[in-house]
Amino acid sequence: MGNNIKIYLENVSKVFGPDALNALALIDKGMTKTELLEKKGHVLGLHGINLEIETGKTTVIMGLSGSGKSTLIRHLNRLIEPTSGRILVDGEDILNLNALELRQFRRKKISMVFQKFALLPHKTVLENVIYGLLIDKVPPHAAKERGMAQVELVGLSGFENNFPGQLSGGMQQRVGLARALATDAEILLMDEAFSALDPLIRHDMQMQLREIQARLHKTIVFITHDLDEALLLGDKIAILKDGILRQVDTGMNILKNPADDYVGRFVRDVNRARILTCGPLAQPGTPTGDTRLNAEQTLESAFPIMAAAQGPIGVLANDGALLGVVTARQIMEALIQQDRAKSTLVGSDI
Amino acid sequence: MTSQFPQFFDTRAFGRVLDSAFNDVVAAYGLTLELIFLPVLKALLAMEQLLLWLPWWAVLIGFSAFAWLASRSAKIMATVALLIFLIGVIGVWEQAMATVALMLVSTLMAVFLGLPIGVLMSRSNRVQGIALPVLDIMQTMPIFVYLIPFVMLFGPGKIPALLATIVFAIPPVIRLTNLGIRQVDVEIVEASRAFGASPMQVLTTVQAPLALPAILAGINQTTMMALSMVVIASMIGAGGLGYQVLQGIQRLEISRGLFAGLGIVFLAIIFDRIAQAYGKRMQKTLKLGA
Known part of the structure; x- marks a missing residue:
């Protein structure tokens, strides 16, 4: 366990029901989730989760509904208590915290954004944003000052005295985000934070989150059922199914080497042109023309530029240095290769 | 020939034991209890005297102002003012003030006791499981049954009337506090x-705050039930409008019963309008975010 690990889950399991410990023992002996539900009336939430969450990175936990992802994220601030296992934050097992210490932990160190916003309807935007600060007994005047900074950060200046019900869904979730950022917590939990928003707004919010993250470098744990969202936001992606982690890796590696058949099927329909970036394809050469691509630009966004270009196009790194060049042919080949790899893989697995 | 239900045990003996046990309690603790509740009696009497000491127009202005604060509606304020005026016009002012005093004090105490019980119930399914059937029994038990033990303990008067009213009126505020809190997102x-x-x-x-509309609905119901109980409680010496009704029956005077009855109706409308208008206003504030 290196220094850059913020949260470490060690063999965390969760069974819902009155006799969870014995039910877990049955699972450990090989009983399946369905059998447990039918014979014992207990629900298996998570089983044997081992996960490292890196400091300052965005870790996406991905899975379909019922996979246990919402259960997992609620373990990180102990809204749900595990049946067994350890949860270390900065090397300290948070399961050892007493009620008072747990409250302090939640007030100072970790904050959360909710799927359905969970704002207080009878409080204004600003009052909602400073909720966590007031809970922490920050004096109201100082809290308001810090709150206004967050309101500005998420682009809601001028709306601070409105009520949540007067705002659109996207704006409400910005309030939720500002509320989570206001306590200056190092860890930000986002439980399907953008799933309730319509696609255009969702994309705006994703971009805004990336922007904010580039500035603040929080340790973000983001839950989603949407692979595109996971690939867009996640430095690391953990794929969860039926309470078990199937694969934890970077988005690129999961696309290239799905760990099993389930993950393979999951990533099959992803539009790679939207995920793969120009940077890794750049090869030494001399660009023709003045147009340049950015290394972090997706292949899809490069299509129109390629179509208009005559020869190889230069790719620039973030600092403006020339990485190399790409040609339309190269991009096509990259996509075809991926496609072939994918079809052989899916073919062999099914 | 009537067929009879077989007797499994002697209920009369059981009844005698219960009665004598309660008699012992009365003998042993009656005086102590009376002393304990003396401050409550003093508060009640002070409230009554205050309402009667104030000139009628001051009471009218006070109620109207309260109605305005709660509803922010000129119509409701005017209705309340008119009804208070009518209570004076039909000649039951003094009795009405005694009833209002008893009702206000018992409602306040019911709310004061009921809110924490409701909160406790909302926090634990076990407490709720025990409390709900008790509340059911409290609400279905005929009102008169409550009078018996309280009269035995305190003798006829305002204190047993007050306590019986609290017991009778407390269930809605408990129930709706519990329900309101459980329904919060x-x-x-x-x-x-x-x-x-x-x-x-x-x-x-x-x-x-989010359960407030439900809690206010509970307080409203508690107020209404307190009002209806205050009338019954006049039978054990609570005085007020109910006593006028009782006298109307005893003397077979329709007018006395009618005027006192109208006074009760007016009071009911006044308190109901104020509470409902306030509840609606609260709900609107919350709706903004729903």
């Missing part, structure tokens, strides 16, 4: 906890 409560709120902070910042 789980995700908002979860959010509050996620930001490190203590159970008390969750209650004051999330549960209480």
Whole structure:
């Protein structure tokens, strides 16, 4: 366990029901989730989760509904208590915290954004944003000052005295985000934070989150059922199914080497042109023309530029240095290769 | 020939034991209890004297102002003012003030006791499981049954009337406090906890304000039930409008019963309008975010 690990889950399991410990023992002996539900009336939430969450990175936990992802994220601030296992934050097992210490932990160190916003309807935007600060007994005047900074950060200046019900869904979730950022917590939990928003707004919010993250470098744990969202936001992606982690890796590696058949099927329909970036394809050469691509630009966004270009196009790194060049042919080949790899893989697995 | 239900045990003996046991309690603790409730009696009498000491127009202005604060509606304020005026016009002012005093004090005490019980119930399924059937029994038990033990303990008068009224009127405020808190959006409560709120902070910042419309509905019902009980309680010496009704029956005077009855109706409308208007206004504020 290196220094850059913020949260470490060690063999965390969760069974819902009155006799969870014995039910877990049955699972450990090989009983399946369905059998447990039918014979014992207990629900298996998570089983044997081992996960490292890196400091300052965005870790996406991905899975379909019922996979246990919402259960997992609620373990990180102990809204749900595990049946067994350890949860270390900065090397300290948070399961050892007493009620008072747990409250302090939640007030100072970790904050959360909710799927359905969970704002207080009878409080204004600003009052909602400073909720966590007031809970922490920050004096109201100082809290308001810090709150206004967050309101500005998420682009809601001028709306601070409105009520949540007067705002659109996207704006409400910005309030939720500002509320989570206001306590200056190092860890930000986002439980399907953008799933309730319509696609255009969702994309705006994703971009805004990336922007904010580039500035603040929080340790973000983001839950989603949407692979595109996971690939867009996640430095690391953990794929969860039926309470078990199937694969934890970077988005690129999961696309290239799905760990099993389930993950393979999951990533099959992803539009790679939207995920793969120009940077890794750049090869030494001399660009023709003045147009340049950015290394972090997706292949899809490069299509129109390629179509208009005559020869190889230069790719620039973030600092403006020339990485190399790409040609339309190269991009096509990259996509075809991926496609072939994918079809052989899916073919062999099914 | 009537067929009879077989007797499994002697209920008369059981009844005698119960009666004598309660008699012993009365003999042993009656005086102590009376002393304990003396401050309550004093508060009640002070309230009554205050309402009677104030000139009628001051009471009218006071009620109207209260109606305005609660409803922000000129119509409701005017209705309340008119009804108070009519109570004076039909000649039951003094009795009505005695009834209002008893009702206000018993409602206040019912709310004061009922709110924490309701909160406790909302926090534990076990407490709720025990409390709900008790509340059911309290609400279906004929009102008169409550009078017996309280009269035995305190003798006829205002204190047994007050206590019987509280017991009778307290269930709605308990029920609706419990229900209101349980109906608060789980995700908002979860959010509050996620930001490190203590159970008390969750209650004051999330549960209480969001459950307020339901709690107010409960207080409204409690007020109405207190009013209806205050009338019955006149039989054991509570005085007020109910006593006029009782006298109307005893003397077979229709007019006396009618005027006192109208006074009760007016009071009911006044308190109901004020409470409902306030509840609606609260709900509107909350709706903004729904």
